[in-house]
Amino acid sequence: MSTVLVVDDEPQILRALSINLRARGYEVVTAGDGGEALQLAAAALPDVVILDLGLPDLDGVEVIAGLRGWASVPILVLSGRSDSADKVDALDAGADDYVTKPFGMDELMARLRAMLRRNSPADSTPVVTFGDAVVDLAATRVTVRGEEVRLTPTEWHLLEVLVRHPGKLISQRQLLVEVWGPGYETAHGNLRLYIAQLRRKLEPEPSRPRYVRTEPGMGYRFEP
Incomplete structure (x- = not known):
């Protein structure tokens, strides 16, 4: 069972993602801000991270940089920012993919599965x-x-x-x-x-x- 860390400051999005991920067999850990996300990532060692860029304490790019300082976990950025410069900044910081809000749950799950496949040893x-x-x-x-x-x-x-x-x-x-x-x-x-x-x-x-x-x-x- 893969563990997904979901980081978002909107409770309704955390709830919707948690329900959909658990229904598909994932273990889910949630965080409402960047500091909590970094702590949980170190404690739970998730297989993939879904990360909102607009967090109340740290910018999402800072969280990506913090994770990349010690982990290669796949990171899927989820954000309401549509500006391509924000997407490029996130990718350059180490994110693996980007989905813009509002998003389709099927598309997000497909991106998640692709990231997990890429990170598996069989893909070598x-x-x-x-x-x-x-x-x-x-x-x-x-x-x-x-x-x-x-x-x-x-x-x-x-x-x-x-x-x-x-x-x-x-x-x-x-x-x-x-x-x-x-x-x-x-x-x-x-x-x-x-x-x-x-x-x-x-x-x-x-x-x-x-x-x-x-x-x-x-x-x-x-x-x-």
Whole structure:
């Protein structure tokens, strides 16, 4: 049974999430502010955290930073803030995904399941398959319909970061720092160019990508 820590200062949301999570077999721990959330996270060691950004004591981004100081637990941000800058700040601080209020319970539960799957040891497989493409992470080799596809070192590194985190929204800044290194945080043109090149080589319809998806204003998500 997975344990979920739900952090929100709205009692009705805490109650609704608790009821729905318990009905689906999850153990639930709740907190109404950031300080309590950090204490409970250390005590309960949850498998996943659902975190509201608008807390009365600490900003949600501060809570994410506090958790990331010692834990790799998946964090799903739940917030009424629709500004993409807030979402990017949360992702850059270490959040794994973001759902905006008001939200559909089915969507939130699907995101939660995906995060738990990504965090399980079974997801360390070195071969990732999507559509007609097969990515062998151990052999650094990509094939499409059985034919090897040649990627540049930068294309490979970008693809590797994406496919190692299926379903996770990765901010542009995260990708730029991971692939190009510090100092390239604002080189968005580089990122768009290489994403387009990957799509041309791997997507059935590059102009209508199914697997390397854009989240406007935020980043990219690999959907196998």
